[in-house]
Amino acid sequence: MTTGPSVSSAPQPPPGPSLPDAVAAGPVVLDGGLSNQLESAGHDLSDALWSARLLADRPEAVVDAHLAYFAAGASVAITASYQATYEGFARHGISAARTTELLALSVESGREAIRRAGAQGVARPLWVAASTGPYGAMLADGSEYRGRYGLGVAELERFHRPRLEALAAAGPDVLALETVPDTDEARALLRAVRGLGVPAWLSYSVSGGRTRAGQPLEEAFALAAGSEEVFAVGVNCCAPEDADAAVALAARITGKPVVVYPNSGERWDAERRRWRGPGTFAAGRVAGWVRDGARLVGGCCRVGPEDIAALASQVGEKPENGWSEAF
Secondary structure, three states: OOOOOOOOOOOOOOOOOOHHHHHHHOOEEEOOOHHHHHHHOOOOOOOOOHHHHHHHHOHHHHHHHHHHHHHHOOOEEEOOOOOOOHHHHHOOOOOHHHHHHHHHHHHHHHHHHHHHHHHOOOOOOOEEEEEEOOHHHHHOOOHHHOOOOOOOHHHHHHHHHHHHHHHHHOOOOEEEEEEEOOHHHHHHHHHHOOOOOOOEEEEEOEEOOEEOOOOEHHHHHHOOOOOOOEEEEEEEOOOHHHHHHHHHHHHHHHOOOEEEEOOOOOEEEOOOOEEEOOOOOOHHHHHHHHHOOEEEEOOOOOOOHHHHHHHHHHHOOOOOOOHHHOO
C-alpha cells in the first residue's frame, strides 16, 4: 500500500490567525489549478478520479504541487479531494475505510506542504482548504458544468455529508464548497456543512449572470447570506470576465467577504476532455476584484504558479492604514 507524507495524523493547525480572521483584515491569495500543476510534473490525470487518484498512488506529488504554489506566493492550499468521493473510489475497488484515509491524507498533504514551506523560509501564515466538489465531479462527464442532476436536495445532502464529515475530522482550516453549478446543490451543501465546526466558503461555477444551471446569481448568493458556517461566498471555475461581474454582486447580496478564483479563460470540452480557446486570465484583474469586495483571490483550472506569482505581486503588502489605500 502506498503511504502518504510523513506527517502527524492529528490535526496540526499552523500558528497565526484563522483564515476568516485573516480575510477580515485584507485579501489572501489562493493557489491555482492543482491538476495542471500535477500534469506539468508529468502525471497522467486522464481517468475518472482525476487528481484524487494521486492521493492513493503518488501522494508526494500532491505535496510538491501545493509547495509550488506556496513558493509562488499563495497562502492557501486547496486539497486534492475535489473528485474524491466514497462512490467514485468504490468504482475503482477502494473501500470506504480507505477512502476515509485518503480524504484525511488530502488535508495532511496540505499540512506537510506548509511544514516544508516554513523550512524553506516562507514566514507568512499558510492555510489548508479542504475541497468538496459537486456531485457532478464524481460522474466525470462534465455534469458539474450543467447541474440539474435529477436528484433532490435531500439526496444531494446525503451524498455530501459523509465526506464533509471525513474532511472536517482531518482538521483543515476551512472547507471549500466549490464549483457548485446550481442552487439545489448549494442548499444541500449548506445543510450538510451544519454542525461540523469548520468554517466554509461557498463558490459557484457561473456563466454570465447565472449559475451553470441557469438560476440568477442574486438567488444563488442569497442562499448563503444567513449561513453561520459560510464565511465567504463567490465564484470559481468560470471565465475571468464572468468573475469580474459576480464579485460586487456577491458582496452586495451577502454582506460577506467574496472568494474568486476563475479559470484561465479557456473552455473545457467535456466530450474530448481537453481545453480549447485562448486564455484571458490576467493578474491585473485582482485590483477590481478587491475593490468590489474580494478577500480570497486566486485561480482555478489552467492557472499555474507563474500566474499566482503575478497575482500575489498585485495584492502586495497591507498598507499601514488598511487596504482601501491600495485598492
